[in-house]
Amino acid sequence: MAYPVSPLATPFPALPQIAGVNPHVVRAGYKDWGRCDLTYVTLEEGTSVAGVFTKNLCCSSEVELGRENVKQGLARALVVNAGNSNAFTGYRGREAVKQIMDQVAGHLGCPKEQVFVSSTGVIGVPLPKDKAREGVAKALTAEPCSWEEAANTIATTDTFAKGATATAMVSDTKVTISAIIKGSGMIAPDMATMLGYLFTDAAVDPAFLQECLSAANLATFSCITVDSDTSTSDTVLAFATGKAGNAPLTSFESPGADAFYAAIHDVCRQLAHLVVRDGEGAQKFIAVTVSGAVSDESARKVGLAIANSPLVKTAIAGEDANWGRVVMAVGKAGEPADRDKLSIGFGGTWAALEGLPLADYDEAPVAEHLKGHDVTIEVDLGLGDGLATVWTCDLTHGYISINADYRS
Amino acid sequence: MAYPVSPLATPFPALPQIAGVNPHVVRAGYKDWGRCDLTYVTLEEGTSVAGVFTKNLCCSSEVELGRENVKQGLARALVVNAGNSNAFTGYRGREAVKQIMDQVAGHLGCPKEQVFVSSTGVIGVPLPKDKAREGVAKALTAEPCSWEEAANTIATTDTFAKGATATAMVSDTKVTISAIIKGSGMIAPDMATMLGYLFTDAAVDPAFLQECLSAANLATFSCITVDSDTSTSDTVLAFATGKAGNAPLTSFESPGADAFYAAIHDVCRQLAHLVVRDGEGAQKFIAVTVSGAVSDESARKVGLAIANSPLVKTAIAGEDANWGRVVMAVGKAGEPADRDKLSIGFGGTWAALEGLPLADYDEAPVAEHLKGHDVTIEVDLGLGDGLATVWTCDLTHGYISINADYRS
Incomplete structure (x- = not known):
């Protein structure tokens, strides 16, 4: 364990012995x-x-x-x-x-x-x-x-x-x-x-x-x-x-x-x-919840497209509520999506509703939320009842440092 | 253009005027x-x-x-x-x-x-x-x-x-x-x-x-x-x-x-x-050539799985001939592949042939090749005649710096 302990680490729990x-x-x-x-x-x-x-x-x-x-x-x-x-x-x-x-x-x-x-x-x-x-x-x-x-x-x-x-x-x-x-x-x-x-x-x-x-x-x-x-x-x-x-x-x-x-x-x-x-280089634990998809499986795939996007992950690392990158990731997921029904929020605050940036969008609570270690992204596709939550971490300099010289 | 010019930049060519x-x-x-x-x-x-x-x-x-x-x-x-x-x-x-x-x-x-x-x-x-x-x-x-x-x-x-x-x-x-x-x-x-x-x-x-x-x-x-x-x-x-x-x-x-x-x-x-x-943060231009696939399209998909792998891209950034990560990327591509027919090389030198690390693999020429700005990865799947080349760049600290604060 050569790297600094993750800031998201939790103590090892008291694990009971299991008979046998x-x-x-x-x-x-x-x-x-x-x-x-x-x-x-x-x-x-x-x-x-x-x-x-x-x-x-x-x-x-x-x-x-x-x-x-x-x-x-x-x-x-x-x-x-x-x-x-x-x-x-x-x-x-x-x-x-x-x-x-x-x-x-x-x-x-x-x-x-x-x-x-x-x-x-x-x-x-x-x-x-x-x-x-x-x-x-x-x-x-x-x-x-x-x-x-x-x-x-x-x-x-x-x-x-x-x-x-x-x-x-x-x-x-x-x-x-x-x-x-x-x-x-x-x-x-x-x-x-x-x-x-x-x-x-x-x-x-x-x-x-x-x-x-x-x-x-x-x-x-x-x-x-x-x-x-x-x-x-x-x-x-x-x-x-x-x-x-x-x-x-x-x-x-x-x-x-x-x-x-x-x-x-x-x-x-x-x-x-x-x-x-303990994701390599992680500074933030990110939960992405996708609702309103055509199915649970479709919601999971959209969630993973967001969670795998380097641009979304670096935005969260920079504590930037760049919901445009979330839009991009939804659109590239290959699952049914309608730009004009799409809503996106962070930490429970909507930034865009049904395809339009919110006119009275107040970025202050979102900025405050993104400063924490636990970040949530909410996406509603407005199409059906499909729901899923996926989890990822941000993409930071730590990931590059760890992986540019892992083997040597 | 607020960022340093890419080390892979080429001069703007003399472009002829086009009538009309x-x-x-x-x-x-x-x-x-x-x-x-x-x-x-x-x-x-x-x-x-x-x-x-x-x-x-x-x-x-x-x-x-x-x-x-x-x-x-x-x-x-x-x-x-x-x-x-x-x-x-x-x-x-x-x-x-x-x-x-x-x-x-x-x-x-x-x-x-x-x-x-x-x-x-x-x-x-x-x-x-x-x-x-x-x-x-x-x-x-x-x-x-x-x-x-x-x-x-x-x-x-x-x-x-x-x-x-x-x-x-x-x-x-x-x-x-x-x-x-x-x-x-x-x-x-x-x-x-x-x-x-x-x-x-x-x-x-x-x-x-x-x-x-x-x-x-x-x-x-x-x-x-x-x-x-x-x-x-x-x-x-x-x-x-x-x-x-x-x-x-x-x-x-x-x-x-x-x-x-x-x-x-x-x-x-x-x-x-x-x-x-001019890929964000790029220090290396990487050509991935996949041969022996079941079709050209399959070769392209395998090539893109390699070219999109953060672990392959950070390895190249670290000038590390970590072909194990290339194996991983081939296997996750979702295209036909047989571990025991797979060969992998860098800069024209095979590191693994038909599923086995080369016994007499000489890493010196590969290490030298990886120090340059232009890197090639060769993959032969040993299955058919499918062939494709895809191009990407390495994943570096520069990418994180650029994207963690692009919007602000």
Whole structure:
């Protein structure tokens, strides 16, 4: 964590332990960082798993194997390597992942398909198999660590550790979710963004766990963007150990399923916001709400066109209520829009209504709003009932500084 | 022109006069710049016109009226306002454009549909009708000016004046094209980018002039991007006075049509490159060539995904051959790609071949290449014969500085 802590950082929350889940961290030495870089989480037998993965066609072997293995629904362990994404490394990268799966499965006496591996860091350098083997060997006998240590260990360019928690009542049983995530740059929408892991003691059928995670993903991870660039390694996995002892959730018809889904959604939203709050160079957290679209999906696309516009993001960085750039972004989104029905506001104050700049527009409250760390942009398309909120950060000199010399 | 001249700037070329075309510039005072801001070009009777316009759905009245009026095929005058784009200004903006068309048409005694108007500058402020009226009145009686004065007058955040020329032999007749363009930010692909004007003395049927301009646009203006943001005002118009005296060109079957098209294409390519060379904050001119795609259009889309990636553009700014980011951009493009067939190079040196980093990759010549002002990225997808080159610039601190306080 070589960069100054984001001004939008929030303290790491008190994450409850989850029965049946034990995190461990060790140093494999993938980079010459003086810190742990390998995270190993054990999961008790019978743990359900669900996952969402990057749609990037040049994805890593970790993603390919994870996407395949999640189908059998059970997990016994998670290994996360930091400092090397192992993406675009051909058969050598795939061999390294399989070696880790074999080594852990041999130790736990489980099918290797139940060992999930993620890697994050520079693209194009095969994960060194010797370092991975020694690191995993140490991890297999390490003492459990705190969630905060695990969150720090999966990080790369992140400037603060990120976690979230929620509880739900499933009939009479309280179930708990604890989750960690990493991510700061190469953050783009329409997929599961970056590496995120949710752990719950709830008893949940794998298929229903997947249904919950996919639905929550659509409204959370798929609604954030830092820089419009889609990573080759993005993965979010959810693990459910069943130790809470509730009657297993198998569908939205199960008693307590709605409460459980609400908690999953809440945790995903918290995690997604934390990634944006650590967006590379971010000084402002921006929520863009689009209403009046022809559909929710259309609203989301318009919101993302605004959130991805370098000109909108630099205007917010400059605390400039340049709503003309918002108009531009709406118009280039490729979604239905009618210039003469379009309204735009900042921080709850309309600057333009139905295609016309407001004659009595008072910029003072808007200017005051833009000085803060949390900025909202409101867009009403005036066409239908479609609604969505997307989240992004501003584009600053910090982003350029971080990315013009990341690899060296 | 408040910003330092782009390090990629080229001198304004010697642009030949075009028989039947007379440019004039005056100061209307749209902004408190101490320079001319209204350009007025007269065209002799019988001049053909063709145009391509922004696809932004929130386009200006200038674009709407231009797109409509170009259909009748004839032009007598062009008026360009700089400092105010008049976009997103509702009926008031439309009235200002119609006033200018009426005023010029009344003076020339021509149908108002033959007067073309463009405006460029801040969005959302109606063009002041009184200043426009006085400015046009002065322009109608002004002395003709040079092409360089006209190129300077249509500019806004541009740091240098931009022009291009070419000639072609149409049977025994030499025809000449002189052209000017402005543009630096809010430059995005898939449309006619920014304000560009081509003038030729060739005799060309309007429909064939449109065919030539549309085809050239696809391979030139539609292949550049500075910041992925599509303007609300982009317009490229071509005017042909017929004064060269060649037998009128009516289709690609006409003698000399191929040579004429080659000249139009050449001028469009020159103009498109000049816009990229003045990209906001640009320090490097980047050509991305994509081969081996399933089609030329697919190659163009992959090229634009690379050229629009903030992470690729900041890597080039940092002179970092971070081809992993190129892999990422290929994978997110949404076009057919196979990670294991993908090859990537810089300045003619392969860094990765068929999905694998080169074992004996020598970064020295690549590092040397990246130090220069002109950078090439080569991508081979290994799938088919599709080929395209797109052009962009790097993303630097200069872009942030310019855009975080443009309006104030």
